[in-house]
Amino acid sequence: MPHLTPEQKNDFKENGCLIIRNALAPEQIQAAQDTLWAGIEANRNDPETWVEAGPRSPASTNDPAIRATVHESPLFAMMEEMVGKDLLNPGSAGPAFVYPSKDKNWSLPARGHLDGYYTPTNGVAEGTVGYMTMNVTIYVEDIDAKGGCFTYWPGSHRVAHEYFKTHSLLSVQGGVSSDLYPEGKFPEGQQFVGKAGDAIFWHGQLFHSGSKNVNRNIRMALIGRFSRKDSNDIRFETNDDQWATWEGIN
Numbered sequence: 001m002p003h004l005t006p007e008q009k010n011d012f013k014e015n016g017c018l019i020i021r022n023a024l025a026p027e028q029i030q031a032a033q034d035t036l037w038a039g040i041e042a043n044r045n046d047p048e049t050w051v052e053a054g055p056r057s058p059a060s061t062n063d064p065a066i067r068a069t070v071h072e073s074p075l076f077a078m079m080e081e082m083v084g085k086d087l088l089n090p091g092s093a094g095p096a097f098v099y100p101s102k103d104k105n106w107s108l109p110a111r112g113h114l115d116g117y118y119t120p121t122n123g124v125a126e127g128t129v130g131y132m133t134m135n136v137t138i139y140v141e142d143i144d145a146k147g148g149c150f151t152y153w154p155g156s157h158r159v160a161h162e163y164f165k166t167h168s169l170l171s172v173q174g175g176v177s178s179d180l181y182p183e184g185k186f187p188e189g190q191q192f193v194g195k196a197g198d199a200i201f202w203h204g205q206l207f208h209s210g211s212k213n214v215n216r217n218i219r220m221a222l223i224g225r226f227s228r229k230d231s232n233d234i235r236f237e238t239n240d241d242q243w244a245t246w247e248g249i250n
């Protein structure tokens with residue numbers, strides 16, 4: 001029995017993203033929250049201590065309660081329904097927190113980036129490029145607008161695809177290229193507002209960004225990046241059809 005409808009797959013194809021509400025069971029949310037709170041340097045019962053707290057990643061990606069959010073929920077199976085059975089590396093989703101800021105000025109990020117590119121601080125080796133097929137952001141806390149929402153640019157995967165037909169995958173400095181979106185032409189992004197247990201899938205070449213949190217809640221998200229097992233063979237080939245290697249999408 002498939003988890004996704006043809007309409008949902010079509011939405012993913014069009015927008016490069018797909019929101020899944022209630023992807024996690026209440027026990028899974030509870031278990032993940034408990035594990036995460038054990039690593040947060042703040043008092044769970046005192047929201048004042050959450051402001052500017054840390055760390056960004058308070059639990060290991062491989063902790064059983066964290067790994068379960070992808071592999072014991074329908075999320076990994078949904079990704080395989082789009083990409084193809086057994087074609088993805090079975091990774092996990094790691095905590096990526098945004099703590100409430102003291103400074104309450106907020107604005108939508110002006111532009112996004114593509115993942116996998118070198119910057120001086122992100123740990124990606126210079127001259128290489130990561131090549132993700134499909135990513136997922138899972139909330140394990142309720143996140144309202146301006147609460148550090150994962151921010152994304154629907155349809156930007158199609159702009160990236162057109163660009164890479166005629167440009168090297170390595171040409172996008174730091175993942176942000178003014179060739180893809182000339183200065184002043186970057187469209188307005190969308191905040192992923194959701195409840196604990198909601199998730200958004202996003203195409204590996206979708207522009208996205210973090211954002212500032214001026215709300216009460218800690219932005220408790222898990223972000224997973226998944227690549228095809230044959231990424232090394234296909235990374236530098238841009239097919240005319242963006243979905244040529246996606247068995248569940250055509």
Ligand SMILES: O=C(O)CCC(=O)C(=O)O
Nearest residue numbers: 096149150151208209210
């Ligand atoms: O934290 C977020 O919402 C997004 C983080 C991000 O942009 C990234 O990890 O590449």
